[in-house]
Amino acid sequence: MGISLGVVGAYTLSSRGFRIGGIGETGIVLQLSPLITPALITQTLxxxxxxxxxxxxxPAYRASKIPPVVALRYE
Known part of the structure; x- marks a missing residue:
């Protein structure tokens, strides 16, 4: 669903004259470098x-507390 919305949105914006990806043509130079530390990797993991x-x-723990008869009642 997300891909579909993205494709429709990109097509709509580009058909109306809005270009995505023209940042390099503005002359603005971004000097960004990532800072990946062992602490950041540990926190992320x-x-x-x-x-x-x-x-x-x-969810599995909660489901295990329900009796099978109750869980299958509406099947």
Whole structure:
């Protein structure tokens, strides 16, 4: 769905004369360099694992507390 909306939005904007990607033609030079530290990598991995656990284990734990008869009642 996100890809579809992006394609439609890009087509609509480009058909109305709005160009995406013309930043290099403005003459503005951006000097940005990423700063990736071991602490940042550790924080990112920890947060990713935590979100994955909460997103996967918590619903499974809640589902395990429901009796199978109740879960299949409306099937």
């Amino acid at each position: 920890t947060l990713t694992i935590l979100i994955g656990l909460v997103g996967g284990v918590l």
